[in-house]
Structures are given as structure tokens and as C-alpha cells.
Amino acid sequence: MGIVVPTNEAVRSLEGLHLYHANRSNCSARVRMLLEEKRLDWTGHHIDLGRKENISEDYFGINPKGLVPSLVHDGTVVVESNDIMVYLEEAFPEPGFRSVPADRQAEIDYWLKKSGDMHLPAIKTFQYSKVNSRLVKKTEEEETRYWKLQTDPELLAFHGKHSRGKSFSDADLEGATALLDEIFAEMDRALTDSAWLVGDAYTLADISWAPTITTLMGGGYDFTPYPAVRRWYGVVSARPQFEKAVTEWRKKAAYAAAVDPTVSDPAQTTRG
Numbered sequence: 550m551g552i553v554v555p556t557n558e559a560v561r562s563l564e565g566l567h568l569y570h571a572n573r574s575n576c577s578a579r580v581r582m583l584l585e586e587k588r589l590d591w592t593g594h595h596i597d598l599g600r601k602e603n604i605s606e607d608y609f610g611i612n613p614k615g616l617v618p619s620l621v622h623d624g625t626v627v628v629e630s631n632d633i634m635v636y637l638e639e640a641f642p643e644p645g646f647r648s649v650p651a652d653r654q655a656e657i658d659y660w661l662k663k664s665g666d667m668h669l670p671a672i673k674t675f676q677y678s679k680v681n682s683r684l685v686k687k688t689e690e691e692e693t694r695y696w697k698l699q700t701d702p703e704l705l706a707f708h709g710k711h712s713r714g715k716s717f718s719d720a721d722l723e724g725a726t727a728l729l730d731e732i733f734a735e736m737d738r739a740l741t742d743s744a745w746l747v748g749d750a751y752t753l754a755d756i757s758w759a760p761t762i763t764t765l766m767g768g769g770y771d772f773t774p775y776p777a778v779r780r781w782y783g784v785v786s787a788r789p790q791f792e793k794a795v796t797e798w799r800k801k802a803a804y805a806a807a808v809d810p811t812v813s814d815p816a817q818t819t820r821g
């Protein structure tokens with residue numbers, strides 16, 4: 550989707566970089582990671598998905614699908630995590646994360662598109678089948694609010710599968726797992742003789758995919774058959790930027806849930 554016109558007028562007057570994001574969300578994590586890698590200052594607005602803070606008229610007025618993340622840059626709203634990454638790369642080119650020869654640029658776009666296309670049918674379906682349906686169960690009031698605000702047919706179909714006592718079927722989980730197996734076999738081949746997904750450089754492609762691995766590991770996806778993916782993930786996840794953008798937020802989420810499941814993470818933070 551990229552740039553959207555918000556119906557929530559308030560965000561148009563925001564100055565600087567503002568990220569609406571959620572602690573454990575891998576889509577939010579890839580954007581936090583790029584912000585860290587580029588050493589940009591940003592103001593965070595944490596959206597607690599467990600408390601359904603995304604299901605509000607105010608938030609749908611920023612992100613028309615009610616999803617995190619959303620970026621607001623001097624009043625311009627950008628949605629879809631991979632589009633946000635491309636936007637940031639163009640708006641703040643240094644340091645750059647497309648440093649591969651011209652004839653390999655399309656490969657970065659390929660991995661970004663895959664990451665976007667795989668999210669709902671593979672990653673999100675796998676996670677909801679395994680853990681998320683339990684974590685983000687909606688009350689009847691929240692269901693009513695969601696069905697009033699959401700207009701996207703794919704998301705209505707997806708969330709309909711686990712609403713009001715329903716759950717994802719074995720076939721849903723098998724379908725998602727098959728898609729994941731296919732993409733990680735392809736990724737393993739790409740990484741077998743290469744340190745990075747594209748060429749000799751750490752790029753947007755690596756940043757987009759690494760937090761997804763963290764999420765899927767949490768859901769119990771088996772990465773044993775993909776040694777090159779595991780080696781590459783070990784390198785990316787050792788970066789301090791990954792620690793700050795991914796690991797620390799997951800720790801905060803685990804801590805908040807352990808101490809008091811009704812307490813949310815801080816609503817406002819700067820630089821994660």
C-alpha cells in the first residue's frame with residue numbers, strides 16, 4: 550500500500566518519525582531494525598495487540614487495515630512493513646541497505662515481495678494455528694468492534710477462522726507449513742554459498758526476513774533442515790541492532806505478561 554491518506558487528522562501534524570508498532574510483531578520488528586541500522590531518531594507509539602488497541606476508529610484512521618506497523622513521517626503515513634522499509638531507504642539513503650550491483654537489485658525486491666506475500670497465508674496462519682489465537686482471543690465486544698471497522702476481505706476471512714470459538718483447521722496449518730517449507734528451502738539454497746540473501750551485502754532482504762525467523766521459532770517451526778538459514782540467522786541476530794529492535798521488545802513483552810498480563814508496555818518510547 551505504501552503512502553495512504555489518513556482519516557485520523559491528528560497524525561498529519563506529527564513531526565519527525567513516528568512508528569506505531571507492537572512488541573512481538575515481526576512486521577514491526579523489521580522496521581524497528583532498519584530504524585536502528587540507520588541510527589534514526591523515532592518516537593514509538595506502542596499498540597498492545599493483546600489489549601486490541603489496534604481495533605479502534607483512531608487506529609483504523611491511520612492504518613486502513615488496523616495492522617501494525619504504521620509509519621508517520623512529518624505527517625505522511627506509510628503502511629505495510631516492507632513498503633515502509635523501502636520508503637525509509639529512499640528518504641534516508643545513508644547508510645544504505647541496497648548496496649548490490651544494479652543487475653541484482655531486483656533480487657532484493659523479490660525477497661521483500663516474498664516476505665509480504667508470505668505473511669498472511671504462511672507466517673500469520675502458522676502462528677495463529679500454533680499460538681496466537683490463544684494469545685489474542687477477542688471478547689464478544691472486541692469481535693463486534695473488529696467486524697464494524699475491518700473492510701479488507703482477506704483479513705475478514707482470516708480472522709473469521711478463529712473468531713467466536715472457531716479455530717484454524719489442520720489443513721490450514723498444513724498449507725501454511727508447506728508454504729514455509731518451500732520458501733525456507735529456497736532461502737537455504739540462496740544462502741548456501743553466500744553470507745547474505747543477495748550478493749555480498751547485508752540488505753533490506755536480510756532485515757526483512759530475520760525477525761520472521763524469530764517469530765516462527767517461537768511458534769515451533771522446525772528449522773533443522775535449513776543449516777544455511779540457521780547460520781545466517783545466527784549472524785544477523787547477533788547484531789546489536791537486532792538485540793535492540795527484536796530481542797529487547799520480546800523480553801519486554803514476556804516481562805509484562807509475567808508480571809501482570811493486564812499491564813501494557815510503555816506507550817511512548819524513543820528509539821525503541
Ligand SMILES: N[C@@H](CCC(=O)N[C@@H](CS)C(=O)NCC(=O)O)C(=O)O
Nearest residue numbers: 574575576616617618629630631668
Ligand atoms: N502485510 C502487513 C502485515 C501486518 C500484520 O499483519 N501485522 C500484525 C502483527 S505482525 C497485526 O497487526 N496483527 C493484528 C491483526 O491482524 O488484527 C505488513 O507487512 O505490515
